[in-house]
Amino acid sequence: xxxxxxxxxxxxxxxxxxxxxxxxxxxxxxxxxxxxxxxxxxxxxxxxxxxxxxxxxxxxxxxxxxxxxxxxxxxxxxxxx
Numbered sequence: 705x706x707x708x709x710x711x712x713x714x715x716x717x718x719x720x721x722x723x724x725x726x727x728x729x730x731x732x733x734x735x736x737x738x739x740x741x742x743x744x745x746x747x748x749x750x751x752x753x754x755x756x757x758x759x760x761x762x763x764x765x766x767x768x769x770x771x772x773x774x775x776x777x778x779x780x781x782x783x784x785x
Contacts, residue, residue, distance in 0.1 A: 730773060
């Protein structure tokens with residue numbers, strides 16, 4: 705329970721625009737814990753972000769669609785070179 709309370713109390717949304725590093729925002733389209741609107745918000749407020757929504761992915765899309773996630777990360781890293 706304390707973990708959830710700590711997460712709920714952590715809010716740096718007003719500082720996102722200060723981050724100017726390339727950022728890959730990966731999100732599951734069916735995430736019920738943190739819906740896609742939060743990915744959209746991050747992408748909109750980070751200076752240099754790119755968003756990829758994993759179709760059908762839940763909150764655990766990294767495990768469900770690990771091949772797609774790995775490919776997206778590899779593509780993102782290659783774009784930085």
